[in-house]
Amino acid sequence: MRARATDVRRAAVLGSPIAHSLSPVLHRTAYRELGLTGWTYDRFEVDEAALPGFLEQLGPEWAGLSLTMPLKRAVIPLLDGISETAALVDAVNTVVFTEDGRRVGDNTDIPGMVAALRERGIEQVDSAAILGAGATASSALAALARVCTGEVVAYVRSEARAAEMRQWGQRLGVEVRTADWADAAEALRAPLVVATTPSGTTDALASAVPEMPATLFDVLYDPWPTALAARWSAHGGAVVSGLDLLVHQAVLQVEQMTGRAPAPVEAMRRAGEHALAAR
Known part of the structure; x- marks a missing residue:
């Protein structure tokens, strides 16, 4: 589904530890460049034990999740299906919530x-x-x-x-x-x-x-x-570099979650570089 600019939708990155994640910088930049004014992207400290409860309390406004360690394998039993790419390595770093309420996992790292x-x-x-x-x-x-x-x-x-x-x-x-x-x-x-x-x-x-x-x-x-x-x-x-990888996997996540393509890879890279330089 192609996202409308005025849609109020949510996405986030989950993991533990998560404070260092650049994903919010990259995704928020993409939303801004794509004119998706109603979209937000946050980060949440979530470990394996807390993951099932976190997923259960998500409402219909949620479009997707990015996952980092230690959740890439822990999430698989909680999903309705995963892509062939994710199945290759038993690892999911992307969850998209479909219009009919399904949770579908993918791996954009590869x-x-x-x-x-x-x-x-x-x-x-x-x-x-x-x-x-x-x-x-x-x-x-x-x-x-x-x-x-x-x-x-x-x-x-x-x-x-x-x-x-x-x-x-x-x-x-x-x-x-x-x-x-x-x-x-x-x-x-x-x-x-x-x-x-x-x-x-x-x-x-x-x-x-x-x-x-x-x-x-x-x-x-x-x-x-x-x-x-x-x-x-x-x-x-x-x-x-790892930033090149982070940007390109995030580009694919943005496209899957929003239905908008192409995602603004150069703007996302510049935002990541700026955020790293400021650390």
């Missing part, structure tokens, strides 16, 4: 990653490396299934994580080889490196950036740049 790469001219690579093996790494693998034609090497800290990544590879149709984190410097020579680890984890790798690096996709955005991204840029490599 196409958001693909869009962020394509924006930098990365349509296809013949191999790639992933640093880390958490929840974001599975979404990265799903994105690489659309971009990478050959092997993906995942650098992990334990055999249990290695086994998980190999299982995800089989599920997603990606050829995954695992390697020990101690050898992670080798990853930096790949045509595409996706860093999915928490802040500070890859700092020690900055000194190992090769003289002519290819492309780094670092999913972090605060603080930015990471030590690895800064050294990568200094050596002339292309860098895709």
Whole structure:
């Protein structure tokens, strides 16, 4: 349904912790640019235990929700259906409330990653490396299934994580080889490196950036740049940031929730950059 400018509708981002989220900045900017004067977007601190009760008390004015950790899997049993993309990785970051009252889940992280790469001219690579093996790494693998034609090497800290990544590879149709984190410097020579680890984890790798690096996709955005991204840029490599991902997944959320397309990607990016600079 295409939203009318005067519609009074609500949306929000849920998670725990949530105070750091840039989603309100991005979505409110989109509403303003699209002329949706009756729309609001907020943030709520909600953990797994509180999620069912939160969903039950939502009224008909609600259009959708963005979800961050730890809710991306916890929400699935509470929904009426999920998209094929969300089912690929058992993770929902977007809930849209339909006119007939259904709750439908989707994952915009995966196409958001693909869009962020394509924006930098990365349509296809013949191999790639992933640093880390958490929840974001599975979404990265799903994105690489659309971009990478050959092997993906995942650098992990334990055999249990290695086994998980190999299982995800089989599920997603990606050829995954695992390697020990101690050898992670080798990853930096790949045509595409996706860093999915928490802040500070890859700092020690900055000194190992090769003289002519290819492309780094670092999913972090605060603080930015990471030590690895800064050294990568200094050596002339292309860098895709976590803000690029955040913007592109939010663009898709706005379009799904409002029915308006295209969402104003550049205005949303500028708003995100300004908000980060002010922190």
